[in-house]
Amino acid sequence: MSAATRERLARMLADGPIDLAEANLLICAEAGDGLDMASELAHVEGLAQLAREGGVVPVLRDQGFTGATEDYDDPDHSRLDRLLATRRGMPITLATLALAVAARVGAPMAGIGMPGHFIVADTGGAEPVYIDPFGGWRRLDLADCAALVERTSGLPFQPAFLDPVPPRAILARTLLNLRGSYLRRRRLDAALWTVEVGMIVAPDDAELVVGSVVLLTGAGRYEEAEAAATAFLAARPGDPAASAIEAQLQTLGDLRRRMN
Template sequence: MSAATRARLAELVADGPMDLAEANLLIAAEGSQALDMGLALGQVEALADAARAEGVVEVLRAAGFRGATDDYDDPRNSFLHEVLERRRGLPIALATLALAVAARVGAAMAGVGMPGHFVIADLEAPEPVYIDPFGGWRRLELADCAALVERTAGVPFRLEHVAPVSERHILGRTLRNLRGSYLRRRRLDAALWTVELGLIVDPDDGELVREAVVLLAGAGRYGEAEAVGSGFLAVRPADPAAPAIGDALAAVADLRRRMN
Protein backbone atom coordinates (compact mmCIF):
# COMPACT_ATOMS: atom_id res chain seq x y z
CA MET A 1 0.00 0.00 0.00
CA SER A 2 1.30 3.45 -0.86
CA ALA A 3 1.22 6.54 1.31
CA ALA A 4 -1.47 7.85 -1.05
CA THR A 5 -3.81 4.93 -0.42
CA ARG A 6 -3.30 5.18 3.33
CA ALA A 7 -4.09 8.86 3.09
CA ARG A 8 -7.26 8.00 1.16
CA LEU A 9 -8.31 5.55 3.88
CA ALA A 10 -7.80 8.30 6.46
CA GLU A 11 -9.99 10.62 4.36
CA LEU A 12 -12.79 8.07 4.16
CA VAL A 13 -12.72 7.49 7.91
CA ALA A 14 -12.65 11.22 8.73
CA ASP A 15 -15.41 12.27 6.37
CA GLY A 16 -18.21 10.29 7.96
CA PRO A 17 -20.38 7.94 5.83
CA MET A 18 -18.08 6.04 3.53
CA ASP A 19 -18.11 3.58 0.68
CA LEU A 20 -17.38 0.33 2.49
CA ALA A 21 -16.33 -1.30 -0.78
CA GLU A 22 -13.60 1.26 -1.39
CA ALA A 23 -12.53 1.20 2.26
CA ASN A 24 -12.17 -2.60 2.26
CA LEU A 25 -10.23 -2.48 -1.01
CA LEU A 26 -7.85 0.09 0.46
CA ILE A 27 -7.18 -2.39 3.26
CA ALA A 28 -6.82 -5.23 0.75
CA ALA A 29 -4.26 -3.22 -1.21
CA GLU A 30 -1.87 -3.72 1.70
CA GLY A 31 -1.97 -7.47 1.40
CA SER A 32 -2.43 -8.03 -2.33
CA GLN A 33 -0.15 -6.88 -5.10
CA ALA A 34 -2.61 -8.04 -7.77
CA LEU A 35 -5.53 -5.87 -6.69
CA ASP A 36 -7.30 -3.95 -9.47
CA MET A 37 -9.47 -1.50 -7.53
CA GLY A 38 -11.27 -0.21 -10.61
CA LEU A 39 -12.23 -3.72 -11.67
CA ALA A 40 -13.48 -4.65 -8.19
CA LEU A 41 -15.54 -1.48 -7.83
CA GLY A 42 -16.98 -2.12 -11.28
CA GLN A 43 -18.08 -5.57 -10.13
CA VAL A 44 -19.83 -4.02 -7.14
CA GLU A 45 -21.58 -1.54 -9.43
CA ALA A 46 -22.74 -4.39 -11.68
CA LEU A 47 -24.25 -6.18 -8.70
CA ALA A 48 -25.97 -2.95 -7.69
CA ASP A 49 -27.43 -2.57 -11.17
CA ALA A 50 -29.01 -6.01 -10.84
CA ALA A 51 -30.12 -5.35 -7.26
CA ARG A 52 -32.16 -2.30 -8.28
CA ALA A 53 -34.61 -4.63 -9.94
CA GLU A 54 -34.24 -7.83 -7.95
CA GLY A 55 -33.16 -6.84 -4.43
CA VAL A 56 -29.79 -6.89 -2.68
CA VAL A 57 -30.03 -10.22 -0.88
CA GLU A 58 -31.69 -11.93 -3.83
CA VAL A 59 -28.93 -10.87 -6.24
CA LEU A 60 -26.08 -11.85 -3.94
CA ARG A 61 -27.64 -15.21 -3.15
CA ALA A 62 -28.29 -15.92 -6.82
CA ALA A 63 -24.70 -14.91 -7.69
CA GLY A 64 -23.43 -17.66 -5.40
CA PHE A 65 -21.85 -15.62 -2.61
CA ARG A 66 -21.52 -17.90 0.40
CA GLY A 67 -19.65 -18.51 3.60
CA ALA A 68 -16.07 -19.74 3.42
CA THR A 69 -16.53 -22.86 5.52
CA ASP A 70 -13.63 -24.91 4.15
CA ASP A 71 -10.87 -22.29 4.56
CA TYR A 72 -12.42 -19.93 7.07
CA ASP A 73 -9.13 -18.57 8.43
CA ASP A 74 -7.63 -17.75 5.02
CA PRO A 75 -6.86 -13.99 4.93
CA ARG A 76 -8.31 -13.84 1.41
CA ASN A 77 -11.76 -14.32 2.92
CA SER A 78 -11.56 -10.79 4.36
CA PHE A 79 -10.61 -9.02 1.12
CA LEU A 80 -13.48 -7.78 -1.04
CA HIS A 81 -11.77 -8.34 -4.38
CA GLU A 82 -11.09 -11.95 -3.39
CA VAL A 83 -14.69 -12.39 -2.24
CA LEU A 84 -15.88 -11.06 -5.60
CA GLU A 85 -13.55 -13.43 -7.44
CA ARG A 86 -14.00 -16.57 -5.34
CA ARG A 87 -17.65 -15.99 -4.33
CA ARG A 88 -16.99 -16.81 -0.68
CA GLY A 89 -15.82 -14.98 2.41
CA LEU A 90 -16.08 -14.35 6.13
CA PRO A 91 -19.40 -13.18 7.57
CA ILE A 92 -18.20 -9.57 7.84
CA ALA A 93 -16.77 -9.57 4.30
CA LEU A 94 -20.06 -10.82 2.83
CA ALA A 95 -21.88 -8.23 4.93
CA THR A 96 -19.51 -5.53 3.66
CA LEU A 97 -20.41 -6.46 0.09
CA ALA A 98 -24.13 -6.43 0.86
CA LEU A 99 -23.90 -3.04 2.57
CA ALA A 100 -21.88 -1.58 -0.32
CA VAL A 101 -24.48 -2.78 -2.82
CA ALA A 102 -27.34 -1.55 -0.61
CA ALA A 103 -25.79 1.90 -0.35
CA ARG A 104 -25.60 2.14 -4.13
CA VAL A 105 -29.29 1.34 -4.61
CA GLY A 106 -30.56 3.36 -1.65
CA ALA A 107 -31.69 0.34 0.38
CA ALA A 108 -31.77 0.78 4.15
CA MET A 109 -29.42 -1.84 5.53
CA ALA A 110 -26.99 -1.94 8.46
CA GLY A 111 -24.24 -4.16 9.79
CA VAL A 112 -24.87 -6.02 13.03
CA GLY A 113 -21.69 -7.01 14.86
CA MET A 114 -22.85 -9.71 17.22
CA PRO A 115 -20.24 -11.38 19.43
CA GLY A 116 -18.76 -14.23 17.42
CA HIS A 117 -20.72 -13.58 14.23
CA PHE A 118 -21.62 -10.76 11.86
CA VAL A 119 -24.97 -10.35 10.14
CA ILE A 120 -26.94 -7.61 8.42
CA ALA A 121 -30.24 -5.94 9.21
CA ASP A 122 -32.76 -4.94 6.54
CA LEU A 123 -34.27 -1.73 7.89
CA GLU A 124 -36.91 -1.19 5.21
CA ALA A 125 -39.72 -2.61 7.38
CA PRO A 126 -40.94 -1.10 10.67
CA GLU A 127 -38.96 -3.79 12.52
CA PRO A 128 -35.44 -4.89 11.50
CA VAL A 129 -35.14 -8.11 9.54
CA TYR A 130 -31.88 -9.90 10.37
CA ILE A 131 -30.11 -11.83 7.60
CA ASP A 132 -27.12 -14.15 7.85
CA PRO A 133 -25.00 -13.86 4.67
CA PHE A 134 -22.59 -16.57 5.86
CA GLY A 135 -25.46 -18.95 6.58
CA GLY A 136 -26.98 -18.93 3.12
CA TRP A 137 -28.56 -15.46 3.39
CA ARG A 138 -31.26 -16.90 5.61
CA ARG A 139 -33.61 -14.71 7.62
CA LEU A 140 -33.04 -14.78 11.37
CA GLU A 141 -35.49 -14.31 14.19
CA LEU A 142 -34.24 -12.92 17.48
CA ALA A 143 -34.13 -16.45 18.86
CA ASP A 144 -31.84 -17.44 15.98
CA CYS A 145 -29.57 -14.49 16.75
CA ALA A 146 -29.45 -15.52 20.40
CA ALA A 147 -28.52 -19.07 19.44
CA LEU A 148 -25.74 -17.80 17.15
CA VAL A 149 -24.27 -15.62 19.89
CA GLU A 150 -24.37 -18.38 22.47
CA ARG A 151 -22.88 -20.93 20.05
CA THR A 152 -20.14 -18.80 18.49
CA ALA A 153 -19.16 -16.56 21.42
CA GLY A 154 -20.31 -18.57 24.42
CA VAL A 155 -21.96 -15.59 26.10
CA PRO A 156 -25.60 -14.90 27.03
CA PHE A 157 -27.52 -12.98 24.37
CA ARG A 158 -28.52 -9.36 25.00
CA LEU A 159 -30.62 -7.10 22.77
CA GLU A 160 -27.68 -4.73 22.38
CA HIS A 161 -25.94 -7.48 20.40
CA VAL A 162 -28.24 -6.77 17.44
CA ALA A 163 -27.75 -3.01 17.46
CA PRO A 164 -26.41 -1.59 14.17
CA VAL A 165 -22.69 -0.81 14.16
CA SER A 166 -20.79 1.96 12.41
CA GLU A 167 -18.73 1.65 9.27
CA ARG A 168 -15.65 2.45 11.37
CA HIS A 169 -16.49 -0.52 13.59
CA ILE A 170 -16.78 -2.76 10.52
CA LEU A 171 -13.33 -1.73 9.30
CA GLY A 172 -11.80 -2.22 12.74
CA ARG A 173 -13.33 -5.66 13.11
CA THR A 174 -12.17 -6.65 9.62
CA LEU A 175 -8.63 -5.66 10.58
CA ARG A 176 -8.84 -7.61 13.85
CA ASN A 177 -9.89 -10.71 11.91
CA LEU A 178 -6.95 -10.28 9.56
CA ARG A 179 -4.53 -9.69 12.41
CA GLY A 180 -5.59 -12.89 14.13
CA SER A 181 -5.23 -14.85 10.90
CA TYR A 182 -1.74 -13.47 10.25
CA LEU A 183 -0.59 -14.03 13.83
CA ARG A 184 -1.73 -17.64 13.70
CA ARG A 185 0.47 -17.97 10.61
CA ARG A 186 3.36 -16.18 12.38
CA ARG A 187 3.28 -13.49 9.69
CA LEU A 188 4.29 -10.65 12.00
CA ASP A 189 5.00 -8.24 9.14
CA ALA A 190 1.43 -8.58 7.90
CA ALA A 191 0.01 -8.38 11.44
CA LEU A 192 1.90 -5.10 11.83
CA TRP A 193 0.22 -3.43 8.88
CA THR A 194 -3.20 -4.42 10.21
CA VAL A 195 -2.30 -2.56 13.40
CA GLU A 196 -1.03 0.46 11.47
CA LEU A 197 -4.24 0.63 9.48
CA GLY A 198 -6.22 0.01 12.66
CA LEU A 199 -4.69 3.14 14.14
CA ILE A 200 -5.83 5.09 11.07
CA VAL A 201 -9.35 3.82 11.68
CA ASP A 202 -9.26 4.33 15.47
CA PRO A 203 -6.20 6.27 16.68
CA ASP A 204 -7.55 6.34 20.25
CA ASP A 205 -7.47 2.56 20.69
CA GLY A 206 -4.86 1.99 23.39
CA GLU A 207 -4.74 -1.77 22.88
CA LEU A 208 -3.83 -1.20 19.23
CA VAL A 209 -1.05 1.13 20.35
CA ARG A 210 0.32 -1.58 22.65
CA GLU A 211 0.23 -4.08 19.80
CA ALA A 212 1.98 -1.58 17.54
CA VAL A 213 4.79 -1.14 20.07
CA VAL A 214 5.27 -4.91 20.36
CA LEU A 215 5.15 -5.60 16.62
CA LEU A 216 7.34 -2.64 15.65
CA ALA A 217 9.93 -3.77 18.17
CA GLY A 218 9.69 -7.30 16.81
CA ALA A 219 10.45 -5.88 13.37
CA GLY A 220 13.52 -4.08 14.74
CA ARG A 221 11.87 -0.66 14.38
CA TYR A 222 12.63 0.37 17.96
CA GLY A 223 12.56 4.11 17.47
CA GLU A 224 9.14 3.93 15.84
CA ALA A 225 7.88 1.67 18.62
CA GLU A 226 8.97 4.17 21.26
CA ALA A 227 7.56 7.12 19.32
CA VAL A 228 4.15 5.49 18.91
CA GLY A 229 3.87 4.42 22.54
CA SER A 230 5.29 7.58 24.09
CA GLY A 231 3.22 9.81 21.83
CA PHE A 232 0.03 8.07 22.87
CA LEU A 233 0.86 8.19 26.58
CA ALA A 234 1.67 11.90 26.36
CA VAL A 235 -1.86 12.60 25.13
CA ARG A 236 -3.80 9.88 26.99
CA PRO A 237 -1.90 9.05 30.19
CA ALA A 238 -5.02 7.75 31.94
CA ASP A 239 -6.08 5.38 29.16
CA PRO A 240 -6.90 1.88 30.48
CA ALA A 241 -4.18 0.47 28.23
CA ALA A 242 -1.54 2.91 29.55
CA PRO A 243 0.07 0.48 32.03
CA ALA A 244 0.42 -2.21 29.34
CA ILE A 245 1.86 0.33 26.90
CA GLY A 246 4.32 1.42 29.57
CA ASP A 247 5.37 -2.18 30.14
CA ALA A 248 5.85 -2.67 26.40
CA LEU A 249 7.98 0.48 26.18
CA ALA A 250 10.07 -0.69 29.13
CA ALA A 251 10.66 -3.99 27.35
CA VAL A 252 11.78 -2.12 24.21
CA ALA A 253 14.16 0.03 26.24
CA ASP A 254 15.59 -3.05 27.94
CA LEU A 255 16.07 -4.76 24.61
CA ARG A 256 17.91 -1.75 23.23
CA ARG A 257 20.21 -1.66 26.27
CA ARG A 258 21.05 -5.32 25.81
CA MET A 259 21.96 -4.70 22.18
CA ASN A 260 24.42 -1.87 22.95
Protein backbone atom coordinates (compact mmCIF):
# COMPACT_ATOMS: atom_id res chain seq x y z
CA MET A 1 0.00 0.00 0.00
CA SER A 2 1.45 3.33 -0.99
CA ALA A 3 1.26 6.50 1.05
CA ALA A 4 -1.33 7.74 -1.46
CA THR A 5 -3.45 4.62 -0.94
CA ARG A 6 -3.35 4.98 2.82
CA GLU A 7 -4.26 8.62 2.43
CA ARG A 8 -7.25 7.60 0.30
CA LEU A 9 -8.43 5.22 3.01
CA ALA A 10 -7.99 7.84 5.72
CA ARG A 11 -9.88 10.42 3.64
CA MET A 12 -12.77 8.02 3.01
CA LEU A 13 -13.00 7.22 6.72
CA ALA A 14 -12.92 10.89 7.67
CA ASP A 15 -15.27 12.28 5.04
CA GLY A 16 -17.52 9.35 4.19
CA PRO A 17 -19.46 7.67 2.91
CA ILE A 18 -17.50 4.47 3.47
CA ASP A 19 -17.65 2.09 0.52
CA LEU A 20 -16.90 -1.24 2.16
CA ALA A 21 -15.71 -2.78 -1.09
CA GLU A 22 -13.24 -0.01 -1.88
CA ALA A 23 -12.08 0.28 1.74
CA ASN A 24 -11.44 -3.46 1.98
CA LEU A 25 -9.61 -3.42 -1.35
CA LEU A 26 -7.45 -0.54 -0.13
CA ILE A 27 -6.50 -2.79 2.78
CA CYS A 28 -5.86 -5.68 0.39
CA ALA A 29 -3.45 -3.48 -1.58
CA GLU A 30 -1.11 -3.64 1.42
CA ALA A 31 -0.37 -7.29 0.65
CA GLY A 32 1.68 -6.16 -2.35
CA ASP A 33 0.14 -8.40 -5.02
CA GLY A 34 -0.26 -5.64 -7.58
CA LEU A 35 -3.99 -5.33 -7.04
CA ASP A 36 -5.92 -3.62 -9.87
CA MET A 37 -8.41 -1.47 -7.95
CA ALA A 38 -10.48 -0.52 -10.99
CA SER A 39 -10.84 -4.13 -12.11
CA GLU A 40 -11.80 -5.36 -8.65
CA LEU A 41 -14.41 -2.62 -8.20
CA ALA A 42 -15.78 -3.39 -11.66
CA HIS A 43 -16.25 -7.00 -10.50
CA VAL A 44 -18.31 -5.78 -7.55
CA GLU A 45 -20.31 -3.49 -9.85
CA GLY A 46 -21.01 -6.45 -12.12
CA LEU A 47 -22.42 -8.42 -9.21
CA ALA A 48 -24.53 -5.41 -8.27
CA GLN A 49 -25.91 -5.25 -11.80
CA LEU A 50 -27.03 -8.86 -11.50
CA ALA A 51 -28.45 -8.21 -8.04
CA ARG A 52 -30.66 -5.41 -9.33
CA GLU A 53 -32.69 -8.09 -11.08
CA GLY A 54 -32.09 -11.18 -8.99
CA GLY A 55 -31.58 -9.91 -5.44
CA VAL A 56 -28.37 -9.68 -3.44
CA VAL A 57 -28.46 -13.01 -1.60
CA PRO A 58 -29.74 -15.16 -4.50
CA VAL A 59 -27.12 -13.74 -6.87
CA LEU A 60 -24.17 -14.19 -4.52
CA ARG A 61 -25.35 -17.68 -3.62
CA ASP A 62 -25.87 -18.65 -7.27
CA GLN A 63 -22.50 -17.18 -8.23
CA GLY A 64 -20.90 -19.67 -5.83
CA PHE A 65 -19.68 -17.40 -3.06
CA THR A 66 -19.34 -19.66 -0.05
CA GLY A 67 -17.51 -20.27 3.20
CA ALA A 68 -13.89 -21.39 3.18
CA THR A 69 -14.26 -24.43 5.39
CA GLU A 70 -10.80 -25.74 4.46
CA ASP A 71 -7.78 -23.66 5.49
CA TYR A 72 -10.23 -21.41 7.31
CA ASP A 73 -7.45 -19.37 8.90
CA ASP A 74 -5.63 -18.58 5.63
CA PRO A 75 -5.13 -14.77 5.48
CA ASP A 76 -6.37 -14.80 1.88
CA HIS A 77 -9.84 -15.63 3.16
CA SER A 78 -10.01 -12.21 4.85
CA ARG A 79 -9.21 -10.39 1.59
CA LEU A 80 -12.00 -9.22 -0.69
CA ASP A 81 -9.83 -9.44 -3.80
CA ARG A 82 -9.13 -13.11 -3.11
CA LEU A 83 -12.80 -13.76 -2.37
CA LEU A 84 -13.72 -12.28 -5.76
CA ALA A 85 -11.14 -14.56 -7.40
CA THR A 86 -11.84 -17.80 -5.56
CA ARG A 87 -15.42 -17.27 -4.27
CA ARG A 88 -14.34 -18.66 -0.90
CA GLY A 89 -13.89 -16.56 2.22
CA MET A 90 -14.35 -15.91 5.90
CA PRO A 91 -17.78 -14.97 7.32
CA ILE A 92 -16.86 -11.28 7.54
CA THR A 93 -15.42 -11.19 4.01
CA LEU A 94 -18.56 -12.70 2.52
CA ALA A 95 -20.64 -10.28 4.59
CA THR A 96 -18.52 -7.37 3.36
CA LEU A 97 -19.23 -8.33 -0.24
CA ALA A 98 -22.95 -8.71 0.45
CA LEU A 99 -23.09 -5.31 2.15
CA ALA A 100 -21.13 -3.65 -0.66
CA VAL A 101 -23.44 -5.09 -3.31
CA ALA A 102 -26.53 -4.20 -1.25
CA ALA A 103 -25.36 -0.61 -0.91
CA ARG A 104 -24.96 -0.34 -4.68
CA VAL A 105 -28.51 -1.50 -5.38
CA GLY A 106 -30.18 0.28 -2.47
CA ALA A 107 -31.10 -2.93 -0.65
CA PRO A 108 -31.46 -2.50 3.14
CA MET A 109 -28.84 -4.73 4.73
CA ALA A 110 -26.75 -4.48 7.91
CA GLY A 111 -23.65 -6.22 9.21
CA ILE A 112 -24.14 -8.19 12.43
CA GLY A 113 -20.87 -8.71 14.28
CA MET A 114 -21.74 -11.60 16.55
CA PRO A 115 -18.82 -12.92 18.60
CA GLY A 116 -17.11 -15.67 16.65
CA HIS A 117 -19.25 -15.42 13.52
CA PHE A 118 -20.23 -12.49 11.31
CA ILE A 119 -23.61 -12.50 9.59
CA VAL A 120 -25.87 -10.00 7.81
CA ALA A 121 -29.45 -8.89 8.29
CA ASP A 122 -32.02 -7.95 5.68
CA THR A 123 -33.61 -4.95 7.36
CA GLY A 124 -36.25 -4.22 4.74
CA GLY A 125 -39.20 -5.71 6.67
CA ALA A 126 -40.85 -5.11 10.01
CA GLU A 127 -38.32 -7.46 11.64
CA PRO A 128 -34.74 -8.15 10.50
CA VAL A 129 -34.10 -11.38 8.66
CA TYR A 130 -30.73 -12.84 9.66
CA ILE A 131 -28.63 -14.55 6.98
CA ASP A 132 -25.42 -16.56 7.30
CA PRO A 133 -23.31 -16.04 4.14
CA PHE A 134 -20.66 -18.50 5.37
CA GLY A 135 -23.26 -21.17 6.05
CA GLY A 136 -24.71 -21.29 2.56
CA TRP A 137 -26.66 -18.03 2.81
CA ARG A 138 -29.29 -19.73 4.96
CA ARG A 139 -31.77 -17.80 7.06
CA LEU A 140 -31.29 -17.90 10.81
CA ASP A 141 -33.81 -17.57 13.61
CA LEU A 142 -32.86 -16.43 17.09
CA ALA A 143 -32.15 -19.99 18.23
CA ASP A 144 -29.81 -20.47 15.27
CA CYS A 145 -27.98 -17.25 16.10
CA ALA A 146 -27.60 -18.28 19.73
CA ALA A 147 -26.27 -21.69 18.73
CA LEU A 148 -23.73 -20.08 16.37
CA VAL A 149 -22.46 -17.73 19.08
CA GLU A 150 -22.12 -20.48 21.64
CA ARG A 151 -20.42 -22.85 19.18
CA THR A 152 -17.95 -20.35 17.73
CA SER A 153 -17.15 -18.20 20.75
CA GLY A 154 -18.24 -20.18 23.81
CA LEU A 155 -20.18 -17.17 25.06
CA PRO A 156 -23.79 -17.26 26.24
CA PHE A 157 -26.02 -15.49 23.76
CA GLN A 158 -27.13 -11.90 24.37
CA PRO A 159 -29.67 -10.00 22.23
CA ALA A 160 -27.15 -7.15 21.91
CA PHE A 161 -25.00 -9.47 19.78
CA LEU A 162 -27.53 -8.85 16.98
CA ASP A 163 -27.04 -5.08 16.96
CA PRO A 164 -25.82 -3.78 13.58
CA VAL A 165 -22.19 -2.67 13.43
CA PRO A 166 -20.90 0.27 11.36
CA PRO A 167 -18.51 -0.05 8.42
CA ARG A 168 -15.50 1.19 10.39
CA ALA A 169 -15.98 -1.59 12.94
CA ILE A 170 -16.21 -4.14 10.12
CA LEU A 171 -12.88 -2.95 8.72
CA ALA A 172 -11.28 -3.05 12.18
CA ARG A 173 -12.47 -6.61 12.73
CA THR A 174 -11.20 -7.64 9.29
CA LEU A 175 -7.76 -6.27 10.15
CA LEU A 176 -7.84 -8.09 13.49
CA ASN A 177 -8.57 -11.35 11.66
CA LEU A 178 -5.70 -10.72 9.26
CA ARG A 179 -3.33 -9.87 12.07
CA GLY A 180 -4.15 -13.08 13.92
CA SER A 181 -3.67 -15.15 10.77
CA TYR A 182 -0.29 -13.55 10.05
CA LEU A 183 0.92 -13.86 13.64
CA ARG A 184 0.02 -17.55 13.76
CA ARG A 185 2.28 -17.93 10.73
CA ARG A 186 4.99 -15.73 12.30
CA ARG A 187 4.72 -13.28 9.41
CA LEU A 188 5.67 -10.30 11.54
CA ASP A 189 6.07 -7.77 8.73
CA ALA A 190 2.61 -8.58 7.42
CA ALA A 191 1.13 -8.40 10.92
CA LEU A 192 2.78 -5.00 11.33
CA TRP A 193 1.02 -3.47 8.34
CA THR A 194 -2.33 -4.65 9.69
CA VAL A 195 -1.56 -2.70 12.86
CA GLU A 196 -0.45 0.38 10.94
CA VAL A 197 -3.58 0.36 8.80
CA GLY A 198 -5.60 -0.46 11.91
CA MET A 199 -4.45 2.81 13.43
CA ILE A 200 -5.92 4.61 10.42
CA VAL A 201 -9.23 2.80 10.91
CA ALA A 202 -9.31 3.05 14.73
CA PRO A 203 -6.91 5.83 15.75
CA ASP A 204 -8.05 5.82 19.38
CA ASP A 205 -7.33 2.12 19.93
CA ALA A 206 -4.31 2.13 22.23
CA GLU A 207 -3.89 -1.63 21.89
CA LEU A 208 -2.88 -1.07 18.28
CA VAL A 209 -0.05 1.18 19.43
CA VAL A 210 1.06 -1.51 21.86
CA GLY A 211 0.94 -4.02 19.01
CA SER A 212 2.97 -1.80 16.71
CA VAL A 213 5.69 -1.30 19.32
CA VAL A 214 5.87 -5.04 20.00
CA LEU A 215 6.01 -5.93 16.31
CA LEU A 216 8.57 -3.25 15.47
CA THR A 217 10.71 -4.59 18.31
CA GLY A 218 10.32 -8.15 17.05
CA ALA A 219 11.36 -7.01 13.58
CA GLY A 220 14.51 -5.40 14.99
CA ARG A 221 13.31 -1.89 14.14
CA TYR A 222 14.22 -0.59 17.59
CA GLU A 223 14.43 3.12 16.82
CA GLU A 224 10.97 3.15 15.26
CA ALA A 225 9.57 1.16 18.18
CA GLU A 226 11.10 3.55 20.70
CA ALA A 227 9.84 6.59 18.80
CA ALA A 228 6.29 5.20 18.65
CA ALA A 229 6.31 4.31 22.35
CA THR A 230 7.73 7.66 23.42
CA ALA A 231 5.24 9.60 21.30
CA PHE A 232 2.33 7.64 22.75
CA LEU A 233 3.43 8.22 26.35
CA ALA A 234 3.93 11.92 25.72
CA ALA A 235 0.49 12.27 24.16
CA ARG A 236 -1.48 9.94 26.46
CA PRO A 237 0.40 9.48 29.76
CA GLY A 238 -2.69 8.43 31.69
CA ASP A 239 -3.93 5.91 29.18
CA PRO A 240 -4.56 2.40 30.59
CA ALA A 241 -2.18 1.04 27.96
CA ALA A 242 0.68 3.24 29.19
CA SER A 243 2.02 0.57 31.53
CA ALA A 244 2.29 -1.94 28.68
CA ILE A 245 4.09 0.66 26.55
CA GLU A 246 6.48 1.46 29.40
CA ALA A 247 7.22 -2.25 29.82
CA GLN A 248 8.01 -2.50 26.13
CA LEU A 249 10.33 0.49 26.41
CA GLN A 250 12.14 -1.35 29.18
CA THR A 251 12.47 -4.36 26.89
CA LEU A 252 13.86 -2.12 24.17
CA GLY A 253 16.40 -0.69 26.58
CA ASP A 254 17.52 -4.17 27.59
CA LEU A 255 17.94 -5.18 23.95
CA ARG A 256 19.99 -2.10 23.16
CA ARG A 257 22.28 -2.71 26.13
CA ARG A 258 22.92 -6.26 24.98
CA MET A 259 23.79 -4.96 21.52
CA ASN A 260 26.35 -2.54 22.94
